[in-house]
Amino acid sequence: MTNPQHSQPAHRSEPPQPTGPPLALTRAFALLGRRWNGLIIAALAKGPADFAQVRERVPGISDLMLAQRLQELTAVDLVARNDQPGPSSRTHYALSPHGNAFLIPLAALLVWAEDHLPASDSPASDRPATPDLDLPSTPVRAVVSRRDEECEIRSRPDADVEVRCACH
Template sequence: MTERGEEACRQVDTGMTRVFALLGKRWTGLVVAVLLDGPVYFAELRRAVPGISERMLSDRLTELSAAGLVVREVDGGPPLRVSYRLTEAGRALDPALKELSRWAETYLADGGQCPARFRG
């Protein structure tokens, strides 16, 4: 195989590129993980994801909505409240996120670093 052909074989496929372009952004996976338990009001969602600003949460929800993973619903109130829920496509991420969580418990248990017993 030519050197150029070997390089082509090592490229990440477009599906994986699209997944990480969306879910690889800071906070996005955490927002989806919270929504897996059901609809959540904006303020509750912000409290459930420590450290996220209102602006960043709004941006992430807008991106997830544009991708077809989240639906925004307005409760006319009073008071007026906005909740968010996952679409069928968003809920379909559940098995993958649970598997990533199990992986992290096994391999990133030592403060975010792979324990020495699993290296190499």
Template structure:
């Protein structure tokens, strides 16, 4: 018998299933980081896309945005306690990928 995904699973993948979101969170797991450095830490993401993903993560309480006093004015981001609570799940997903996904591909191994 097939069962449907529960609403909690739908909510988590509604957030984490968006392109770049997992990579942004993974980059933030190293600690607070400025916007420009975060953009370099996530190769291929545009500034506009990064801004959008960060705004979404801030709105959901996963990330906090800090304005560093200037000059020059700089903005940094870090995970909240809620965001840090994702660490074990993301580490396990990484382990799963290492064991079950070939490098550079999205398909499963035979």
């Protein structure tokens, strides 16, 4: 007499979890870590601008590089391109809603960089100029913890960027 073997359900192994950084973070740094992209977004935070105005707001960038970066930022919908027809047709660039949403983490990054990155002693020609960061007039708010403080970053119509910090 044969003994029936009891079959056990097959053990399904879980797919291996990625051990690297989150994929969304990797994508964000791949785009925003490219030279000039963050500075172009900060420059457009001041408001819509044509190509020449963006170039003025980001000193040191070449026309070719600016054209390439604006094309990249437009392709991922951080920047909106508006072609205005007419005898002197112009193309204006502005932050898209996704680009505006990036201004809060950009302001938080600015606070972090001021606190944690030493000022570079390298000549100004070796590094891009940092434009002033103006957030849109639509009120936005973020809370950032730093050291033993909690900082609130917000934009208001009557102030470019307001940062309030309180000790814990």
